[in-house]
Amino acid sequence: MTVQISRLLLSFLFIFGAISKLISMPFFDGMVAELILGQNYFNQPQEMILVQWLTRILVALELWVGIALLQNKGFIKVTLPLTLLTLILFTIHLFYESLKTENGFTEGNCGCFGDVLPMNNLESITKNIVGIALAIYVWIKYNNQTFRTWIPSFFVGLVTLFTLSFGVKSYQNVSETESLSTSIQDTIDQDTIAVNFLDSLSVDSASNSTSNKETLIEESQEKIIRQKEIITTIPNIDASVSNQNKPQSTIELLKYYAPDLKSHLQKNDTTLVCLFSMTCSHCQEVYRDISSMKSSPQLPPIYLINYGTSYEQNYFFSQAGSSKDPHFKIEDFTIFKRLLEGKTYPRILCVSNGKILKEWDVDSYQKEQFINHFGIKEINEKEKDGGLQLDLNQGESPW
Numbered sequence: 202m203t204v205q206i207s208r209l210l211l212s213f214l215f216i217f218g219a220i221s222k223l224i225s226m227p228f229f230d231g232m233v234a235e236l237i238l239g240q241n242y243f244n245q246p247q248e249m250i251l252v253q254w255l256t257r258i259l260v261a262l263e264l265w266v267g268i269a270l271l272q273n274k275g276f277i278k279v280t281l282p283l284t285l286l287t288l289i290l291f292t293i294h295l296f297y298e299s300l301k302t303e304n305g306f307t308e309g310n311c312g313c314f315g316d317v318l319p320m321n322n323l324e325s326i327t328k329n330i331v332g333i334a335l336a337i338y339v340w341i342k343y344n345n346q347t348f349r350t351w352i353p354s355f356f357v358g359l360v361t362l363f364t365l366s367f368g369v370k371s372y373q374n375v376s377e378t379e380s381l382s383t384s385i386q387d388t389i390d391q392d393t394i395a396v397n398f399l400d401s402l403s404v405d406s407a408s409n410s411t412s413n414k415e416t417l418i419e420e421s422q423e424k425i426i427r428q429k430e431i432i433t434t435i436p437n438i439d440a441s442v443s444n445q446n447k448p449q450s451t452i453e454l455l456k457y458y459a460p461d462l463k464s465h466l467q468k469n470d471t472t473l474v475c476l477f478s479m480t481c482s483h484c485q486e487v488y489r490d491i492s493s494m495k496s497s498p499q500l501p502p503i504y505l506i507n508y509g510t511s512y513e514q515n516y517f518f519s520q521a522g523s524s525k526d527p528h529f530k531i532e533d534f535t536i537f538k539r540l541l542e543g544k545t546y547p548r549i550l551c552v553s554n555g556k557i558l559k560e561w562d563v564d565s566y567q568k569e570q571f572i573n574h575f576g577i578k579e580i581n582e583k584e585k586d587g588g589l590q591l592d593l594n595q596g597e598s599p600w
Contacts (some may be wrong), residue, residue: 204346207335211284215267218314220364222260227313230256231534232312237247240543241533263287267360271353277343285336292329295322308563310480316509316534317367319480351500376549378485451542452555458536459529466552471501476540476548477517479509483563484547485521490568492522497577502550504528508537508546 216433222229234252241598242249266287269280291313299305299322306323313325320328353392454475456463466472477484494500503529518524522523531537541548543563551559551574559574572580 203342204339204342205348207339209356210308210345211332211335211339212270212356214328215263215270215284216357216360217267219260219264219267219366221314221317221367222263222312224317224365224367226256226260228316228534229260229312233259235538240541243539244511262295267268268353268357271348273345273347277340281336281340281343283341285333288329288332288336292326292333295326295432298322299326303564304483308481308483310478312460316439316480317364366553369491400586425567451550451557452552454540454542455506455550458531458540461527461529462504462506464528465502465504468529469502471551471553471558473501473503474505474506474550474552476506476537476546476550477508478537478546479507479513479517481546487547487549487566488517488521490571493580494572494575494577497575497580499575499577502527506540507532508532508534536549 212216221411230249230253231242234249237252239244239254242252266280266284269275270284272280277321297309302308303380306326307321309321310319311322311325313320313328319377451584456466462474473491475488488505491500491503495503501528507517507528507530509517509530510532511530514528514530515524531540544560545562547566549561549566550557563572
């Protein structure tokens with residue numbers, strides 16, 4: 202019985218891992234691409250095709266191992282050795298990657314479960330060691346133990362349903378671009394109908410004189426033109442990825458992928474633009490630091506560009522600071538990496554009049570130096586501004 206339970210646990214790890222990566226494939230593609238091609242992988246579109254094939258082969262292999270662990274055919278000769286080999290190789294890889302950077306064991310997301318269930322390298326290594334121990338135990342104790350015919354299919358279906366439940370999104374989470382375009386287009390359609398209706402009215406109508414009618418038509422037509430101009434200025438993020446003439450400078454990239462930032466910069470001479478990952482503990486720590494300085498007049502206005510889901514963003518704000526700060530949410534990992542420009546998150550930019558005066562990342566940020574740079578004299582360690590824990594859609598800001 203214990204051997205069968207161990208096999209089910211091993212199978213769960215592999216099937217859950219494979220489907221988690223499928224749900225968050227762009228994130229997994231980005232992690233593998235950065236590992237193989239480097240931090241600026243997003244500038245190598247041809248090589249990205251090969252990376253995507255590799256990631257899909259890895260996911261297919263992981264799913265196959267998970268299902269094979271529930272079968273008896275070739276279990277000792279093929280399935281168990283492949284399971285052990287996979288776990289050992291990935292554990293060695295995680296150790297190597299962790300030793301390359303400071304806090305490599307406890308920072309970031311290893312990607313074992315995509316961004317469905319973020320785990321740092323230490324947690325993933327622990328999970329793999331447990332898996333290796335289970336595999337060795339099964340190998341020693343295995344004696345042709347089998348499952349009833351209905352258990353494998355039922356178990357695979359149950360794990361699949363459990364994993365897919367992490368990817369369920371609210372229908373209210375429509376992007377700012379889509380909702381704005383839709384609402385404006387609806388208004389245009391209504392105004393066009395109104396113009397056509399006015400145009401069809403009789404000139405002799407007692408309730409609408411010719412002059413009034415012409416005035417109404419002109420006003421409606423001008424409104425339509427203005428609204429169409431707004432639509433044409435909304436960036437198409439999907440198209441921008443393949444656009445060879447896309448903006449290249451840091452400020453242009455930020456304005457392009459986070460449209461709200463443009464109007465925010467126009468309101469302030471100096472702005473702190475913070476690029477945070479919603480599952481990064483160091484990003485939370487930095488934002489807590491900044492939140493404690495908000496009572497100081499020396500601190501510039503803040504604008505956040507957040508990578509993650511709505512759920513992760515809400516959790517980030519509940520742990521790190523107030524969601525009252527203007528923010529823009531990005532769920533595409535490749536776009537977020539492009540904005541980081543090869544840097545590591547958190548990335549903090551001090552922008553003034555369209556130029557970057559100073560920037561910090563995970564390696565260069567020090568709270569004391571940050572305070573001294575702005576001459577901040579007032580710190581409130583308990584300040585988080587409390588407040589809004591609303592599920593804000595991409596691009597929405599409470600200002």
